[in-house]
Amino acid sequence: MEELVEVVKECQQAEKAVELLYKYIKRTPNIEKAIAFTIEKHQGQYRKSGEDYVVHPILVCVFVAYLGGDESMIIAGLLHDVVEDTSCSTEEVKAMFGEEVGHLVDGLTKIMEIRDVELAPSSSNDKLVASALTFRKMLIASIRDVRVLVVKLCDRLHNMLTLEALDPLKQRRISEETLVVYAPIAHRLGISSIKNILEDLSFFYVMPNEYNKIDTYIKEHGQQLQLRLNHFISKIKNHMLKEGFIESDFTIQKRIKHYYSIYLKMQRKGVSIEEILDLLAIRIIVRTPIDCYRALGIVHQHFNPLISRFKDYVAIPKENGYQTIHTTVFDEKSIIESQIRTYDMNKTAEYGVAAHWKYKSGGLNPKLDWLNDLNEQNEEIENIEDFYAIAKDNLYSEDIAVFSPKGDIFTLPRGATVLDFAYEVHTEVGTYADEAFVNKQKVPLLAELKNGDIVKVITSKEPKYRCSWVNSVKTGKAKSTIQSNCRQKIKDINHKAAIKILSYVFGTSENKILIWLEKENITKKIFRATIDSIYLQDVANMLKEHASHDMLLFPLLKKDRYAIKKQKFENIVIYANHHISNVYFDYCCHPKRGDDIVGFKKGNDVFVHHKLCERAATLMDENENMVFVKWTKEAPDRYKLIVSLENKKGSLASFLLYLAKMEINLVTIELGKAEDEGHADYFEMILELPDKNVNSVRDNLKSKYRIIQFVSVTDAYK
Numbered sequence: 001m002e003e004l005v006e007v008v009k010e011c012q013q014a015e016k017a018v019e020l021l022y023k024y025i026k027r028t029p030n031i032e033k034a035i036a037f038t039i040e041k042h043q044g045q046y047r048k049s050g051e052d053y054v055v056h057p058i059l060v061c062v063f064v065a066y067l068g069g070d071e072s073m074i075i076a077g078l079l080h081d082v083v084e085d086t087s088c089s090t091e092e093v094k095a096m097f098g099e100e101v102g103h104l105v106d107g108l109t110k111i112m113e114i115r116d117v118e119l120a121p122s123s124s125n126d127k128l129v130a131s132a133l134t135f136r137k138m139l140i141a142s143i144r145d146v147r148v149l150v151v152k153l154c155d156r157l158h159n160m161l162t163l164e165a166l167d168p169l170k171q172r173r174i175s176e177e178t179l180v181v182y183a184p185i186a187h188r189l190g191i192s193s194i195k196n197i198l199e200d201l202s203f204f205y206v207m208p209n210e211y212n213k214i215d216t217y218i219k220e221h222g223q224q225l226q227l228r229l230n231h232f233i234s235k236i237k238n239h240m241l242k243e244g245f246i247e248s249d250f251t252i253q254k255r256i257k258h259y260y261s262i263y264l265k266m267q268r269k270g271v272s273i274e275e276i277l278d279l280l281a282i283r284i285i286v287r288t289p290i291d292c293y294r295a296l297g298i299v300h301q302h303f304n305p306l307i308s309r310f311k312d313y314v315a316i317p318k319e320n321g322y323q324t325i326h327t328t329v330f331d332e333k334s335i336i337e338s339q340i341r342t343y344d345m346n347k348t349a350e351y352g353v354a355a356h357w358k359y360k361s362g363g364l365n366p367k368l369d370w371l372n373d374l375n376e377q378n379e380e381i382e383n384i385e386d387f388y389a390i391a392k393d394n395l396y397s398e399d400i401a402v403f404s405p406k407g408d409i410f411t412l413p414r415g416a417t418v419l420d421f422a423y424e425v426h427t428e429v430g431t432y433a434d435e436a437f438v439n440k441q442k443v444p445l446l447a448e449l450k451n452g453d454i455v456k457v458i459t460s461k462e463p464k465y466r467c468s469w470v471n472s473v474k475t476g477k478a479k480s481t482i483q484s485n486c487r488q489k490i491k492d493i494n495h496k497a498a499i500k501i502l503s504y505v506f507g508t509s510e511n512k513i514l515i516w517l518e519k520e521n522i523t524k525k526i527f528r529a530t531i532d533s534i535y536l537q538d539v540a541n542m543l544k545e546h547a548s549h550d551m552l553l554f555p556l557l558k559k560d561r562y563a564i565k566k567q568k569f570e571n572i573v574i575y576a577n578h579h580i581s582n583v584y585f586d587y588c589c590h591p592k593r594g595d596d597i598v599g600f601k602k603g604n605d606v607f608v609h610h611k612l613c614e615r616a617a618t619l620m621d622e623n624e625n626m627v628f629v630k631w632t633k634e635a636p637d638r639y640k641l642i643v644s645l646e647n648k649k650g651s652l653a654s655f656l657l658y659l660a661k662m663e664i665n666l667v668t669i670e671l672g673k674a675e676d677e678g679h680a681d682y683f684e685m686i687l688e689l690p691d692k693n694v695n696s697v698r699d700n701l702k703s704k705y706r707i708i709q710f711v712s713v714t715d716a717y718k
Contacts, residue, residue, distance in 0.1 A: 001193035001350065004066055008059050009161055012051045014039060017058035024065035025074060030097060034075040037096070041082045049165035056158060057081050063154035067191070067354035069147070076104035077151045083109045107148035108155075149185060150354055153194050156182045160201040175205035190320035190352025199260035207263070214259045217273045222256075229254040229280050232331045236284070236338075239298050249291070253283040257337075278309075278328055281337040285346050289314055292340045296325055299338055303329035311451070314341070316401040319411045321348050321355075400451040412449065416474040419445045419466075422457045423478040430478060431485060434460035446472050465489050467612055468595075486612070490596055493611050493620075494527035497598055498536075500626040501529060504601070505540055505562060505577055506547050516546040529628070530598070533575045536628055537564050568632065570665075572608060574599065575628040580606050583629075589613035599629030637694065638667065641685045642708040643701070652683065655705065662700065664689055686713065 011017050018035060025031065038057055045053035061069075061077040069077070075097050082088045083105055090109065094102030160178060163171050179202040186195035204211045218225070233252050240250060257279055265276055273279075284295050292314050299305075309328035317323045324341040347355045402410050402421060410424050418438065422445070423430030435458040436445050446469065449455065467486035470479055499517075503510045517523045520542050529536040544562050567574045569583045571593065581604040589610040591597050596611035600619050608629055609616035620626070645651045659666060665688035671681070689697055698710050 001066070001197065004062070005157075005161065005197060008062060008158065011059060012049075012055060014052055014054050014058065017055050017062070021058055021062050021065060021074075024062060025069075025071075028071055030071060031074055031078075034078045034097065038078045038082055041088055047162065047165065049162055053081075056162075060151070060155045060158050063157055063194075064151055067150060067154070067351055069150065069354070072098075072100045072104055073147050073151055075101045076108060076147075077154065080105050080108035080151070080155075104145065104148060104151070107145060108151060146189070146353060149189060150191070153182060153186050153189075153191065153198075157194055157198060160198060163201070163205065171205045175202040178202040179206060186352075188320055189354075190318075190322055190348060191350075191354060192322075192352070193350045196258045196261075200258055203260040203263060210263055211259060214262055214273055218256060218259075218279075225256055225280060226254075228331075228334045229256075229282065229336070232280075232334065232336055233282055235302070235331070236282070236299065239302050240284075240295065243294070243298050245286075245291075245294075249287055250295070251285045253285065255281050255283070257281055278335045278337045280334060281339065283339045283341070283346075285341060285343055287342060289342060292325055292342065295340045296327065299327060299329060299340070303331055305329050306335070309337075314345070316409060320352060324349060400449060402449050402451070402453045402455050405454060405456050413474050416449050417446045417472065418443060418449065418455060418457065419469065420473050420475045420478045421449060421455045423473075423475065423481055425457070427477070427481050429457055429459060430481060431463045431465075432459035432461075433457050433464065465612055490611055491527055493598070493617075494530040496620060497611075497626055498526045498529035500620065500623075501536070501628055502526075502539065502543065504625045504627065505564065506543065508547070513543070516543050519546070531630075533564075533566070533573075533628060533630065536575060540564050564628075571632055572599075572606075573630050573632055574606060576601075578627070579604060580627070582606070583608060586613075586615065588615040593631055597629055597631070599627045601625040601627050637689050638713045639687050639689060639694070639710060640713050641687055641701070641710050643683050643685070644706040644708055645681055645683060647681050652681075655683075658704065659687070662697065664697065682708065 007020065011020055021035075035058065039054050042052070042054040042057075047053050047056060057078050057080070061074045064073050064077045079088075079093055079097070079101070083090055083093060090102055090106045093105050156178060159174065163174060166174070178198050183195050183198040183202065186192075186198060233254055237252060241247070262273065262276060262279065266273060269275075284299075286292055286295055306328045309326070311326040314323050314325050323345040324339045326337065326339055328335060328337045341349065400412055400414055400416065402412060404410065404425065410421060412420055412424060418436040419430060419433060422433040422436075433445055436443050436447065437456040437458075438447060438449065438453050440454075440456075463485070465486050466482060467490075470482045470486070473479055473482065499510050499513050502513045506513065514523070517526055520539075522539065522542075526539070529539050540562055547562060562577055564575050564577050567576065567580050569580075572583045574580050574583070578601065580601070583599075583606050585591065586607045586609050589612075591608060591610040591613075597608050598611050598616055598620075599606045599608050600616070602624070606627055606629065609619070643655065645655055656666065667686040667688055669686075670684040694712075698707070701707055701710070
């Protein structure tokens with residue numbers, strides 16, 4: 001593919017582009033007709049670079065043909081810009097070239113191409129929405145036929161090769177979208193040849209300084225690196241020949257790793273390029289899977305392996321069909337990654353889903369279940385940015401393989417938890433998961449899994465919603481199911497709580513409130529009365545008229561007894577027609593600012609719980625009085641305090657009592673280690689200072705304690 005890319009970059013004339021296309025696909029009457037039609041329709045149109053526009057669709061089809069695309073894909077690739085940019089319609093295409101081509105072109109044109117005029121600035125929030133919309137349209141178009149995605153990837157590849165004609169802002173914007181949308185899709189389709197090129201081209205425009213640092217280093221050390229590779233290959237080849245391989249049985253390829261993968265490794269490990277150990281890689285390609293293991297034995301017998309870097313994707317393939325043994329070994333002063341695969345596995349790794357069109361045989365078919373999973377999430381998630389965030393997690397992550405107790409293999413992203421595994425088995429297993437065992441040892445449901453773990457999940461009779469865990473799970477399936485379950489559960493709680501709040505406002509039964517709501521035809525919308533104080537007041541005003549009939553029996557009671565008043569406390573605002581003295585956070589659930597909350601009135605005090613708290617559910621069932629509660633808009637200022645306390649009994653308790661007397665809220669506390677045995681301990685805390693003078697607090701603390709640090713958590717320098 002890399003050699004073809006260089007040829008395509010030099011091709012700027014329609015005649016040469018057609019000539020190049022016919023090197024990779026058989027000439028047919030339909031393809032000839034489509035080329036002529038495309039040239040005619042794009043007559044007089046030019047790209048920003050000045051070349052005839054028609055060169056672009058023809059060269060896109062060169063890539064499609066190289067990947068083994070069939071006649072329908074080639075024609076669709078030629079015509080999709082015709083439908084987007086000229087008066088030609090999809091129906092006209094169907095009439096000329098048939099239903100199959102028509103439906104591919106339709107899929108391609110439904111993918112919103114971000115035109116120059118629509119490009120949002122790189123710094124703008126609009127760029128996320130634009131990328132999310134592009135992604136969603138690509139997804140919907142490809143559900144029916146994955147060939148649409150392959151043509152679109154080839155289209156984006158050629159656009160990236162001609163990006164220098166655009167201004168820097170557009171170059172960066174298109175490259176960012178390529179990195180977060182197109183390269184991940186190429187990865188999931190297993191087309192590494194396109195994925196690697198898209199990443200490096202995007203990297204050049206998105207992070208030019210970082211790209212140039214790596215480029216400069218590789219060029220300066222290129223000769224030395226190549227000599228090391230040649231020396232290592234020579235030794236491997238000799239060892240393999242001595243062990244019974246013959247020269248025609250294997251091929252050894254060499255490479256210096258792709259720039260973007262080097263950059264990611266630098267970021268992951270927090271090191272410079274000089275500290276990256278394995279810049280060099282070889283690939284041993286053999287005839288049969290058993291030869292892979294013979295070659296592995298030879299490599300490990302003669303070179304010390306880094307066992308932690310060994311991965312066997314031949315025995316346990318990736319979901320995208322990728323099969324290769326990875327091992328990293330020491331060779332004198334070098335550390336070299338060695339990949340071992342068969343010729344068929346090599347085709348699958350390079351061409352992914354397209355290998356089966358190009359070679360009609362070969363390795364494994366990539367599993368495309370992720371497309372269906374993403375489509376289901378697309379239907380469930382209303383917010384497009386949320387969908388996009390989940391989709392990105394699903395698309396691009398290193399994989400691990402874990403097993404069920406029966407030996408079924410499940411592929412999960414690195415960092416996945418036991419709960420992710422449970423949702424992967426089935427959404428109900430995830431929702432009802434209660435206990436977990438990894439390799440027969442009991443573990444928490446959020447325990448991180450490792451490659452090869454055997455995982456057993458025990459379910460309960462009742463569903464567990466675990467809404468606060470949504471950011472602790474890794475897979476899109478787990479995230480979206482938790483979010484969906486919790487939205488529905490909270491909506492049900494809101495409905496129940498709204499009726500109880502109104503029941504307390506009017507001092508009447510819930511049944512009577514329900515009758516009144518039915519008469520006003522607002523029963524289905526009443527859940528809003530727990531999240532929207534204005535709506536609650538509007539509903540109360542509506543229901544006053546119904547309550548007034550009861551007042552005929554008690555004429556001394558006035559309507560204004562139902563007037564709902566705002567009562568503001570430190571962190572909480574309450575709307576009620578009863579006086580509230582104090583607000584307390586109950587001990588059972590510790591809701592954090594921003595969590596969904598409910599309030600129960602006991603005497604003149606209100607106790608606040610998380611909406612999904614089990615004790616809150618019990619209190620609702622026991623008909624405790626409820627009032628409307630919400631967080632104040634203005635969050636109290638938060639500060640990080642590091643204090644050194646004397647290492648003696650009671651010193652921490654004494655310090656916390658001092659904070660309480662100053663009416664300072666302790667949000668979190670972390671216990672540090674002693675400076676010296678028997679001397680002082682460090683404690684790191686997050687404090688809230690509601691309506692307090694920060695300088696006064698700081699001075700008071702410094703006068704009594706050894707303060708190491710006292711800074712706002714929103715401080716620009718963190």
